[in-house]
Amino acid sequence: MKFSEIIGNQELARQIAQIIDEGRLGHAILLDEMPGGGALAFALAIAQYINCKNRSNFDSCGSCPSCLKIQKSIHPDIHFAFPVNTSSKVSKSDKNPISDLFLPIWREMIAKSPYFTESQLYNEIGIDNKSGNISAYEAKQIINKLVLHPYEASHKVMIIWMAERMNLVAANKLLKLLEEPSPDTIFILISNNPDKLLPTIISRCRAIKIPPMDISQLAKILEDKTSSKDRAAICAKLSGGSYGKALQLIDYQEESAESEELIISIIEVGLRKNFEEMYPLWNKLADLKKEKQKEFCIKSEEVLRRLLMIKNGLNDIAFIEEERLEKFTTLASKIKDDFFPKAVAALDKTLSAIESNVNSKLTFCDLCNRFLLYL
């Protein structure tokens, strides 16, 4: 990918190219983005620019052998690590699943658009019911890849996507590499959540924040994510908005319909104090796959946040379409103020319980009982 192919943020692209030209990039950078915010596009453009033989005008040429290989994600000196897990799509993944096993899928996704989110990757590689992680075994592979000198490029580039998914052992292994950098290796860490990285890792990286895009840039990305009707609706609401907000809206409209329906039903049943009606709801939640249960908790907190905003007359920033606004307004008016913090705390507790593999039925029975109690 050339810098000029990145959607928006061209000033930042030019600044980075200049830093590279002046030899000031350093051996490790951390790209901090909101989900699907374009950091991977930047990482690819940086890897390409560093190794391009004919760069000019603050961009790579896009046509030298190095650029061509990087554009197809098949350059032997450009490596990727990203969170994975066992998957029925990849037979060898049952033992020590690592990124390399999923590379064909990864390359296809990049070729389509590097603006994807973590959950989109999990869906594609078939681990959507589990969490992805970057294991100690993966870290060992990373070290092995970086031991040798580059095959053909001037610099090896290791792109670690969602670096916060490294477990502690993996992070410590990586830290050793970052402490003793090889002059021909560049690390590009991408994170949606740098707070979850070891401070010692952050301190060894040049941190670059990828800013949100403007509306015209957004429409480009939204083309392959939504129908034209939804896109128009989203853009209409986003005058002066950002990609993060657009993603929020897309996620909200497309992926979380089921979670929203469930949490609203739970609130309605809770307001009626009806335990018998609650029973099938918590059973339904207990039967969901783990990732869906986590998604339910996260989306539910989002629904609660929106209800609270509407209750306080902040409809403009609640991002609810006209059709659903009435339903949300009616519901919000029936909920007591002190319900919101208690409910969010209960959802946080549920999320931790899911992560710790506590029995699902007990977890969701507890959550639903709390809603009956708090409402």
Ligand SMILES: [Zn+2]
């Ligand atoms: Zn080139």
